[in-house]
Amino acid sequence: MSSPFEQIMTWFSELPPGHKQDAAFLVGALMPGIQIDTELEAIADSFVSGVRSLNHDSFKEYGLTLALKTLIEHQLINQRRSKTAGKEIKSTLERLAKQHSSETFKTQAEQAEFRAAQWVVSCKKWDDMAAKHLAADNLVDYYMRSQLV
Structure with missing residues (x-):
């Protein structure tokens, strides 16, 4: 069985490319001890x-797992698991497109609901994985057992 840390990394690796960029920025910017390259590629x-x-x-892996779990859930999962989030984002982007006469915001607004629907699926995958591998008792059992071996 792979570690809870590796379960998180697998979840991240299976995200659509745009979601990886979002997650890397939103989590990486707050993650103590790392510097991320902010170039999209x-x-x-x-x-x-x-x-x-x-x-x-x-x-360290135990602490890292707890930090990643907390940041991912706070920055991504709790914000993007509902279908209404896409409508709110679309509305904001449309307003920004109009205010700034911005084609970039307009294009992002057109893609917002599709991306939000994708996030709902990614959040469901997180929830399934987290229930199995990241529940508090499972984390303690896994990491305390690994210390005894």
Whole structure:
């Protein structure tokens, strides 16, 4: 069985490319101890290598897993699991497009509901994985057991 940390990294690796960029920026910007490359093409790989560089032993992995779980749930999952989030984002982007006469905001607004629907699926995958591998008792059992071996 792979560790809870590896379960998180697998979930991240299976995200659609745009979601990886969102997650890498929103989580990586707040993650203590890493610097991420904010160029869109490099941000996901930069995030993964930065996070992996912090994983020195099972004690550090336990703390890293807790930090990732908390940041991912706070910055992504809790914000994007509902279908109404896409409508709110679309409305905001449409307003910004109009205010700034911005084609970029207009294009993002047109894609907002589709991206939001994708996030609902990604959040469901997170919830399923988290229920199985990241519940508090499971984390303690896994990491305390690994210290005894």
